[in-house]
Amino acid sequence: DPYSSDPRRHPALIVNSEKPYNAETPPSLLADSFVTPIELFFVRNHLPVPQVADLSKHQLRVEVQNGKKKGAVTLNVDDLKKKFKPTTVTSAVQCAGNRRAEMSKFKKVMGLSWRGTAISNAKWTGVRLRDVLIAAGVDPNDDTIKHVHFEGADIDPNGGNHYGASIPFSKAMSPEVLIAYEMNGEPLSVDHGYPLRVVVPGVVGARQVKWLTTIRTSEEESPSHWQQKDYRAFSPAYNVGDNVDPASAPAIQEGPVQSAFCVPAPGSIIDAKATEIDVAGYAWSGGGRGIVRVEVSTDDGATWHPTELEQAPDQTLDNMWAWTLWRAKIPLPANKRHHELVCKATDRSYNTQPETPAGIWNMRGLLNNSWHRVTIDVK
Ligand code: MTE
Ligand code: MO
Structure with missing residues (x-):
């Protein structure tokens, strides 16, 4: 069972699926605190939680281009903490599927039946993605770079693919975007991406890759299933079962009010x-x-x-x-x-x-x- 090493979770969480684990915060507890306690923060996992046992061994690979020149650097968590200035941002993570159950009640849709609390708010601490990209050789004015890809350590037991996503280069270079190693002043918990995750304030949860192993600049969006096929809001003209061209709707980034x-x-x-x-x-x-x-x-x-x-x-x-x-x-x-x-x-x-x-x-x-x-x- 690839899920047998998943962490223990708080019994108050409202479970939507056990394997992979998906659970939302009880509404009455959610409104109690401006910063959601770590153990009550909603969890959205597409795959088994990866084993990232030894912090000192976790490597982050940063593959960048500078014009036509390609390069890569590898950093561990200590390098990040030593070489870059720490920054803290309070930011909400909301799953793009939050409140899906209500939409499905209106007319049936596909996907996990989230009620209204697939959202939480934490104080994230880490280093600016921008600083790491520049240190790895990226020119902030390089207009050949259009996107920045992220890959997680979690892997599909069937297909062998890692979770991945990307954000536009301009957003990646914004000062609020972090490679985080702490939430609410503590090391990230296992479910929320220990030891490293991307925090992309203002953007849906799907792009905020947990268990981060790889960052890559590119002219294209991430080839990941979740960037290319899922997390796109198609026209209401298409019904469940219709063969819809994924290119007919862009990958979701910012969410609506x-x-x-x-x-x-x-x-x-x-x-x-x-x-x-x-x-x-x-x-x-x-x-x-x-x-x-x-x-x-x-x-x-x-x-x-x-x-x-x-x-x-x-x-x-x-x-x-x-x-x-x-x-x-x-x-x-x-x-x-x-x-x-x-x-x-x-x-x-x-x-x-x-x-x-x-x-x-x-x-x-x-x-x-x-x-x-x-x-x-x-x-
Ligand atoms: N990162 C990895 N590596 N694997 C995942 O399954 N799920 C994404 C995102 N990052 C995911 C991931 C989705 S869809 C959401 S909504 C958020 O993580 C949820 O973050 P949380 O579990 O910390 O609440
Ligand atoms: Mo999500």
Whole structure:
């Protein structure tokens, strides 16, 4: 069993699949802390967790081009720590498949049935990818380099391929992109990429390669299955089972504006005399676009209530890599047996969430950012 050496996990995690291990954070715990505790951080593994036993033996190979000249350097974790300046960035990781279950309820899609908490927020420490690329010989102005590839140590027991992904060169050279060795001040945990992972703030989880072994500059995107075939949101014109040309949709990088409730839990029961309810949740947008507001409605969007936002104190609306937590006490309409609460966020570009999945539906169930709804009962 290639999964027999997988690490132990926190029993509170909501498991979606055991082999490979995929689990999300219980919503009520997620909204409790701005920085998600390591053991409660959601886990998305496509393959068995690789064995990276000895830290001193883990090698990172950096293959670069400079014009037509090719070169490579090999660094271990100590080299990274000694040769480059450490940097810390608070950044949320969201799986592009977060909230797929709701999209599938609208109309069936393929993929793991994530509810609303395939997202977490951590304080990542490492070295800038930019510094490592430059030290390896990359000219920041080299316009023959278009993409930077990453490869993980995890390997498909059937096909023999490693997990891999790429990001555009311009993003790779941005100062927020890290080769991280710590999360929340501790060494990365095994599930989150020990000893090294790429952290690409503002971009979907799929590009933030864990158990990093190789970095490579290129004129092309990564040849990896997950870059070429998966993690593309196709047109709603294509249904499950259709033969769709992967080239008809680009590989997802930045995600759209998102928000969801963590509190109340769906199906909660409140007292008939209650006139208000506590609500809380998260919001995030891709590309570092800060959240400017989150609103909640109890009448399907006819009227809206503001919420209070908690944001990273060291980040601005134009560089907001961390998520936003939001909370409020919302007045409840009287004489109802059920309430349906709705939330939506607006980002720094004034993008907001679509009301339903109808226009964004795609066969893979990716990037569902429709208004999040939670129903509660009155007793
Ligand atoms: N990196 C490797 N090596 N293998 C993987 O399966 N999954 C990706 C990404 N990096 C993956 C990976 C996906 S799809 C997501 S959403 C994030 O890791 C999840 O990060 P987490 O498990 O630390 O929450
Ligand atoms: Mo993902």
